Amino acid sequence: MEQQDKIWDDLTGSDYKYGFVTDIDTETIPKGLNEDIVRLISQKKGEPDWMTEFRLKAYRHWRTLSMPRWAHLDIPEIDFQDIIYYAAPRTKPKYESLDEVDPELLATFEKLGVPIEERMLLAGVAVDAVMDSVSVKTTFKETLAEKGIVFCSISEALRDYPDLVRQYLGSVVPYTDNFFAALNAAVFSDGSFCYIPKGVRCPMELSTYFRINAAGTGQFERTLIVADEGSYVSYMEGCTAPMRDENQLHAAVVEIVVLKDAEVKYSTVQNWYPGDKDGRGGVYNFVTKRGMCRGENARLSWTQVETGSAITWKYPSCILAGDNSVGEFYSVAVTNNHQQADTGTRMIHLGRGTRSRIVSKGISAGQSQNSYRGLVRVSRKAEGARNYSQCDSLLIGDRCGAHTFPYIEVDNPSAVVEHEATTSKIGxxxxxxxxxxxxxxxxxxxxxxxxxxxxxxxxxxxxxxxxxxxxxxxxxxxxxx
Amino acid sequence: MERSLENRWIERYRAWAATRGAASVPLLEAVRRKALEAFERLEIPAKGSGHGDRYHYTDLRTAFAGEYRLATEAAPASATDSDSLPIQGHRIRLLNGGCGEKTLTRLSNGVIFGSLAAAARQEPSLVERYYDTLTDPQDVFSAMSALWMQDGVFVYVPTGVEEPLPFVIEDEVGDGGEALYCFARHLFVFERGSAARLVWDHRSRGEASTLKCGTREVSVGEDARIEMVELYRLSAQAVSVSGGYVRQARNSRFESLSASFNGALLRHDLTVMLDGCGAENRTDGVMLAGEAEKFDYTTDIRHHVSDCTSSEQFKSIASGEGTAVFSGRIYVAPDAQRTNAYQQNNGLILNTGAHVYTKPQLEIYADDVKCSHGATVGQLDPEAIYYMRQRGISLQEARRLQMYGFVREVLGKTRIEGLAEVLEAMAVDKIDRL
Structure with a gap:
């Protein structure tokens, strides 16, 4: 028993391995948020007028909203005027080869274990590395381009493929969706854009690394993935942040559009800085992720491993609009020390014969609070919809909490929905x-x-x-x- | 939130208070004053995620917005016996929240039952010790019911007494053709080592619109064993909003079964506080919602101390435009180790237009626990129907049999003599109309 106590103690003693600050000149704008700041961000990024208008509309809507308080989270007051909304590494915006990249930046990735070269050689992964806000390095673009695949930063996409972006941006997560989605739409700095053309199977795993670096800067990423008819892509996202004393806000939006017969797999490993043992610092991760299976037989699968962040508020969701479309959600969420997580999914069954599957594994240790919150909704027209959900919670130590909040709403008589949850400690x-x-x-x-x-x-x-x-x-x- | 609705109710209260004499009991008046203060800051919840998400699927604000007459001192209740349950027991009759003559019955073993107003007058120290001690100060409905209550049920079973006959509460609402509101507060005190069984029959008199809002407090002493069965067979215009607070002491056992058969909107809120180690709770229910009926059962089982056990089983069937909502929470406090809690909700949805919503929740702050829940929503099993039809059973009968089997598992749990048969007969009757 004593030994076990020692183990629980040790467990709260693990320090954050990725805590370091890179000394790169960053170009930032003044703190705070108003219409001028929104315009400034848009201007700095050289965006078309409709985009500036989109941001302003979102900003105006955001001002009418208030922070969501329904989650099982204790969120301190956030002063949104005390945040710098834009930070770009002040180096040349584009690189032709790795040699041109700031060596310190490369070293940062090295420490993080993001071996760009290695991945290029061994794993065959195209990495779109996002540091603070501007995409610095995109690899394998040519290989992808041969297949007609577009994989670039969203600012490049706005420049090179404005019609595609305009068609899909905000179509799955409109700026009116929620407080953080509105904020993101107003101030998003960069992110990834991915378009897989009809019938193309993406030959490699696409990957983006997010990283928060400059102190006091929020990270507002926007990712848009469009899988055209019959295409396939597996997309990986990994996140780390260096150790910081004050809390940092991360409010990203990920939108995925899956058309007829297409399949998208989205995997996330999130280990933002979780704060220290006493709950000081750490990233607030308020993310809106949603995909829409628009066409028949579309498939969307979310897999997430959530180990970081002081507070996580995240519900990767699937709107199953196409007949026989499939949504999946697999999640491992680990909380330790004073971390709080309220995460889960929403499966909205609209089309006939739609199926979804939810497997959620929560692990709480220390004094953390870990909640699963999920919605399964079967609408009137979703004939023969099927859902299976399983949520397990594992408790390590007697000071932590594990909670399960499933919502099941069935309006169709041919639907079959099952939900199971258990909570226990290691026997x-x-x-x-x-x-x-x-x-x-x-x-x-x-x-x-x-x-x-x-x-x-x-x-x-x-x-x-x-x-x-x-x-x-x-x-x-x-x-x- | 704009408070025009609340303000209307406060005005209504002041007008009513001005007409009332000083005849009332000081004890009840003291709680009434407290309730008024509470009500002035609370709000009648709208549908949505506020109030700890307790009213996610049910809008009670609309229910309280009607211009009904407030049932005041009711005519002496002469309950219509034709509808009475064929169960032997001590009868307590209520009409529109009032007990008629306001009398108490005292049995030779020390059991007291009857009108709460009478008990407050005759047994003030006993009532004072328990009345309004368990309710949540944030609960607007317990405040409202304390504010307007004229009377309610009182049952007291003293230490060590095992009452062999069940108490049968015949609770009627409605009075001719007039739409009315009625409020009541009920108090049940079961002392250490006592045993009792109760049946609560909620009925309508006439078809007029009614809204009944009642709050009960149940105190279950150490080693006490209590069973309570409730059945709702109200009219198609009747709304019922009932709140229950149960506190269980060490090694006590409280079993409840609720059957919602008829009513326009039946909202139940049950809070169980397991405050003594070794306490056991069982909460079961059946909801059969057809036409435009909406039944919502919300439970909060709170494991405050270690070594308690709770189990919940709810079965619902929705047809027509009916809605069945189950929303259950199991709360395990820090240090409530060796908790064993189980929750199950199964729903059947018979046709497009019907709704089954379920929200089984676990909130756990201790690690040495076994907590689980399961929820399913589905439909009648076509294979089983096919099997029965092959054996010459008509489609209608096969469906009926399957639904009957589905709910019987829960209804059959009562140990009160003759009651399971009565409930099953009512269930069959309702199933035929689903």
Whole structure:
């Protein structure tokens, strides 16, 4: 027992491995938010008029909204006028080769374990590295271009493919959607844009690394993925932030449009700075992610491993509009120390024969609060819709909380919806069994936690699965060994 | 939020208070004053995520917006016996929240039951010890019911007494053709080691629109064993908003079963506080919502201390334009270790236009717990229907059998003699109309 207590103690003692600040000149604008700032951001990015108008409309709408308070989170007051809404690394905006990239920037990625070159060579991954707000490096673009795939920063897309962007931007997450989506629409600095043409199967995993760097700057990423008819893409997103004392706000929006017979897999590994042991600092992660399966047989799958952030407010959702479309949500959320997470999904069944599946695994340790919140809605017209949800919570230590808030709304008589949830701690008997077979308690906890999360980790692309497993270990370090 | 509705109710209250004599009991008046203060700052909840998300699917603001007459001192209740449940027991009759003659019955074993107003007059120290001690100060409906209450049910079972006969509460609402509001507060005190069973029959008199709002407090002493069964068979114009607060002491057992058969809008709020180690709670229910009926059962099972057990099972069927809502929360406080909690909700949806909403929630702050919930929404099993039809059973009968089997599992749980049969007969009757 004593040994176990020590392990729980150790577990809260794990320090953030990615805490460092890169000394690169960043170009920022004054603190605060008003119409002029919105115009300034738009102007700095050289955007067309309709885009400036879009931002202003969003800003005006945002002003009428107030912070959502319904989540099971204790969110301190945020002064939105005390945030710098734009920061761009003050280096040349474009690079032809890696040599031109600021070596310090490259070193940062190195520390993060984002081996651009290695990935280029070994994994065959095109990395669109986003540091603070402007996309600095896009690789493999030519290979992708041959297939007609567009993979670039959203600002480039606004310049090169304005019609595509205009057609889809805000079509899944309108700026009126919620407080943070409105804020994002008003001030988003950059992000990724991806278009897969008809019938094209993207030959490699697309990946973006997000990173918050300049102190006191919010990160407002906007990602837009459009998978045209019969196409396929697997998209990976990973996030880390250096150690910072004050809280940083991250309010991203991800929109995915999946057309007929297309398939999109979106995987996230999120390990923003979670704050220290006493709950100081850490990133506020208020993200709106939503995909729409527009056409028949469209498939969208969200997989997320959430280990970071002081506060997470995130519900990757699927609107299943096309007949026989499929939505999936696989999630592992780990909270430790004073972290709070309220995360889950929404599956909105609109089309006939739509199916969805939710597997959520929560792990709470320390004094953290971890909530699953999910909605399954079957509308009147969704004949034969089917949903299965499973939400498990694992408690490590007696000071943390694990909560489950599912909402099931069925308006169609042919729908079948099932939901199951369990909450428990690691069984003494399981530990005892492992101990008997010569495993230390630490190894046993590691084994059990990994086994518990396996169902979700298996859904991650290979490159990510390894990293995710590593992250799980770091997050629960001490108990997992 | 604009408070015009609340202000209208406050005006209504002041007008009524001016006409009332000083005849009332000081104890009830003291709570009434407190309730007025509370009501002046509380609001009648609109549908939505406010108020801890308790009113996500049900709009009660509209229900309280009608221009109904407020049922005041009711004519002596002479309950119509034709509808009475064929159950042996001590009868307590209510009409529009009033107990008629306001009398108390005292049994030789020390059991007291009857009118709460009479009890407040005759047993002030007993009532004072328990009245308005369990309600949530944020609960607007308990404040409203305390504010307008004329009377209500009072049942007291002293230490160690096991009352063999069930208490049968015949609770009628409606008075000829007039639309009315009525409010009541009820108090149940079961002392240490006592045992009792109660049946609460909610009925309508006539077809007029009514809104009944009542709050009950149930105090369950150490080792006490209590069973309470409620059935709602109100008219198609009747709204019922009922709140219940149950506090259980060490090793006590409280079982409740609620059957919602008829009513325009039935909203139940049940809060169970497991305050003594080893307490056991079972909360079950059946909702059969057809036509435009809306039934909403919201529970909050609060494990405040360690080693308690709770289980919930709710089954709902919705047809026509009917809506069945189950919204349950299991709360496990920090240090409430070795909690065992289970929650299950199964819904059947029979046709387009009907709605089944379910929101089973777990909120857990202790680690050595076994908590789980399951929820399903589906339809009648076509294979089972096919099987029955092959054996010569008509489609209608096969469907009926399956629905009957579905709800019977819950209705059959009562141990009150003869009651399960009565409930099942009512269920069959309702199923035929679904």
């Amino acid at each position: 003494e008997d399981q530990l005892f069994y492992c101990n008997q077979r010569g495993l230390s308690t630490e190894d046993a906890v590691g084994l059990i936690v990994n086994g518990y999360a396996k169902e979700v980790l298996n859904k991650l692309p290979m490159e990510f699965a390894v990293e995710a497993q590593k992250l799980l270990s770091i997050s629960l370090e001490g108990s997992v060994g």
